[in-house]
Amino acid sequence: MLARELAEPYALVDLDTDALEAARILAADRLPGLVVTDQDGSPYAILPASQVVRFVIPEYVREDPSLARVLSERAADEIVRRLAGNKVRDLLPDKPHQLPVLNGDDTVIELAAAMARMRSPLVAVLEDGRITGVVTAARLLEFGCGAA
């Protein structure tokens, strides 16, 4: 079994995608994260949904649960508006989550080994330098449990 046989379509954004648009994709498809490419379509990083939440919650609120308690719903709306006007590149942490990248003709074992080594929830599959799909850990387990 080759990596390309397990790969599935997945939502891609690039570094210049609007941050609010990225949040809407995560929300609409209930995704745990997005694959981020650079401007020429090369794989760049993973943007976890929790990182977007982290971006919209100011540090002084994150670190002070009693302050979070007294913030009103209206404040919540205003916090979400922090996304507007930002790009995906602004949401990424200083050390973004590395995205393992394999070629379509790599084997499933190589794919699993890369996922395990990098503790990554997904692996991007490349053909001719472009991402043609993604294999999630759950997809890999589906293959494994089917084989067992």
Added chain:
Amino acid sequence: MLARELAEPYALVDLDTDALEAARILAADRLPGLVVTDQDGSPYAILPASQVVRFVIPEYVREDPSLARVLSERAADEIVRRLAGNKVRDLLPDKPHQLPVLNGDDTVIELAAAMARMRSPLVAVLEDGRITGVVTAARLLEFGCGAA
């Protein structure tokens, strides 16, 4: 808005759930991870799907991509069988991913602050000491984007 209004049902396993059963749940529901409780139903940890993959790929394969390349499909089947006879507790890393826990009457801002602080993909919502649901980062963004 209170935490309980955003909470949704989510797959729970406990420390003694069969490891292969846990992998099958992850695969069938295409989940990025499972909520693990201890034997009395109290929240314990998050088990990421990638951690299950890590468990089934022996360290000598993880760290040697050239070895991964030569392993046959048959080896893959055998590796997956490593799950059989193990429990969820065996899959968890030494320092499991902490599971943020909030009460149903905590506010959505408190929930978002806990998620952001702990960089967690989900938060468990408790009522009377039992998990009644889970809020994922994507669910929270859905609420936020709807409000914006």
